[in-house]
Amino acid sequence: xxxxxxxxxxxxxxxxxxxxxxxxxxxxxxxxxxxxxxxxxxxxxxxxxxxxxxxxxxxxxxxxxxxxxxxxxxxxxxxxxxxxxxxxxxxxxxxxxxxxxxxxxxxxxxxxxxxxxxxxxxxxxxxxxxxxxxxxxxxxxxxxxxxxxxxxxxxxxxxxxxxxxxxxxxxxxxxxxxxxxxxxxxxxxxxxxxxxxxxxxxxxxxxxxxxxxxxxxxxxxxxxxxxxxxxxxxxxxxxxxxxxxxxxxxxxxxxxxxxxxxxxxxxxxxxxxxxxxxxxxxxxxxxxxxxxxxxxxx
Numbered sequence: 629x630x631x632x633x634x635x636x637x638x639x640x641x642x643x644x645x646x647x648x649x650x651x652x653x654x655x656x657x658x659x660x661x662x663x664x665x666x667x668x669x670x671x672x673x674x675x676x677x678x679x680x681x682x683x684x685x686x687x688x689x690x691x692x693x694x695x696x697x698x699x700x701x702x703x704x705x706x707x708x709x710x711x712x713x714x715x716x717x718x719x720x721x722x723x724x725x726x727x728x729x730x731x732x733x734x735x736x737x738x739x740x741x742x743x744x745x746x747x748x749x750x751x752x753x754x755x756x757x758x759x760x761x762x763x764x765x766x767x768x769x770x771x772x773x774x775x776x777x778x779x780x781x782x783x784x785x786x787x788x789x790x791x792x793x794x795x796x797x798x799x800x801x802x803x804x805x806x807x808x809x810x811x812x813x814x815x816x817x818x819x820x821x822x823x824x825x826x827x828x829x830x831x832x833x834x835x836x837x838x839x840x841x842x843x844x845x846x847x848x849x850x851x852x853x854x855x856x857x858x859x860x861x862x863x864x865x866x867x868x869x870x871x872x873x874x875x876x877x878x879x880x881x882x883x884x885x886x887x888x889x890x891x892x893x894x895x896x897x898x899x900x901x902x903x904x905x906x907x908x909x910x911x912x913x914x915x916x917x918x919x920x921x922x923x924x925x926x
Contacts, residue, residue, distance in 0.1 A: 652903050653686075653761070656820075656893065657769040657786040661802020665792050666824045668700055669867055670857065671770040673882075676872040677890035678766055679728035686764045686906070687732045690739055690772040690782060697732055697770060698724065702870030709738025712756065713745070719756045727875060731764070736772060739781065742917035750914050754907050761905030781919060784814055785912040787900050790854070790893075794825045795835050804842060811849045814919070818899050819849060822889070823856040832856030854896050855889045857882065 658674075660667045668691065675685045689697040698705050705724050711717040724732040745753065769782050783789045789810070793803045803821075810816040821839065823832035836853045843849055857863075860882035866873035873882045902908060 653764050653767055653905050653909065654788075654894075655767045655769070655786040655902070655909050656788050656790055657771055657783045658790045658792065658822075659771045659783055659806060660792040660799070661804070661806045662796070662798045665794055665799055666857070667792055668695070668697055668770055669863065670792065670822070670824060670886075671768050672697060672700055673863075673872045673874060673886040674889055674893075675726075675730050675766075675768055676728050676874045677886040678768075679730050680874065681887075681890055683890075684763060684765045685728075685730045686760065686767045687726070687730060688735050688767060688769045688782070689732060690736050691770060692736060692772070693734075696734065696736075697726075698734065700867060700870065701726055703732070705732065705734040708734035708736070710741055713738050713741050713749070713753060715752075719759055727872060739917065742781070742914050745914065750911075753914070754910050757910040758905065758907035761907060764906055767906065767909065781913060781916040783810060784816065784916040784919070785909055787902050788818070788820055788896065788898055789816065790820045790822050792822050792824050793835060793839060794823065795831065800835070800839055803839060807843060807849060807851075808847060811847050817849050818897070819851050820854045820893070820896050821851050822854055825859055826856055827859055829856060852896055855885070855892050857885050857889070860885075 658667055658671050671687065675687055679685050687697055691697070693699065693705075697703075703724060703726065707717050707722040709722060712719055712722045722733065724734070726732045767786075769786060771782055791803050791807060793799045807819055810819075821836055823835050826832045826835065833853075836851075840851050840853075843851055858881060860873070860880060862877040862880035863873045863882040866876040866882075869876050872886075873880055874886055877883055902912075
């Protein structure tokens with residue numbers, strides 16, 4: 629009897645989650661304070677893990693074409709967000725299908741154009757993205773790295789920002805600088821932390837605690853560790869094969885880690901939880917794109 633009750637409760641929970649998914653999309657920006665942190669690989673593998681768990685995933689890619697999601701997957705995006713903004717193409721034409729029916733939107737050029745739109749153009753773009761409201765549960769944003777970074781509009785439009793770090797000094801310094809800008813200049817106070825390229829859980833905790841100690845001393849922010857990804861040869865091999873490690877080596881430790889992360893990310897606290905679909909996210913993104921970041925210094 630107890631087992632049947634538990635099964636019924638689990639079925640009810642899945643139904644509730646499915647119902648909520650139609651009402652609003654969860655938006656996560658994956659950011660890093662330095663290059664070569666493995667950000668794009670993590671975004672792809674997390675997306676595949678989420679998709680295999682029944683989530684409908686949209687990837688928004690802000691990276692240049694030589695080092696973006698499509699390149700990692702051996703795909704080629706003929707059109708991007710700018711084609712939609714200029715009304716050269718419709719939304720369904722600029723979206724690319726990836727593994728596990730994941731949808732990919734190349735957005736680097738389009739992000740630069742958002743702040744130049746007039747009110748009528750803004751309304752048209754928001755209305756265009758409303759088409760995705762009932763077909764996307766999760767949005768993962770792979771942000772670009774640059775000196776005068778455009779990470780901020782995407783991060784500020786998101787519900788949650790995942791800051792990736794590793795054990796390198798450059799990674800920790802860059803992550804701290806990124807958190808400092810977003811908290812002191814734009815009032816973002818809660819950050820999820822993911823530790824990549826470590827050999828053990830103990831190592832990931834030590835790295836996280838170093839960042840947490842400094843942030844607690846000098847910044848008014850909350851950091852929350854959501855997991856870690858171990859160094860794994862299978863992950864590197866999968867990247868060379870233009871596949872996710874979950875598809876190429878489903879029983880590997882790396883694949884197991886990403887499946888666990890796909891569950892843990894939803895257990896994290898979310899003080900900035902927004903209601904609404906992709907159109908609401910696009911509205912926030914247009915507003916935050918007007919923020920001037922050219923002269924920001926850490």
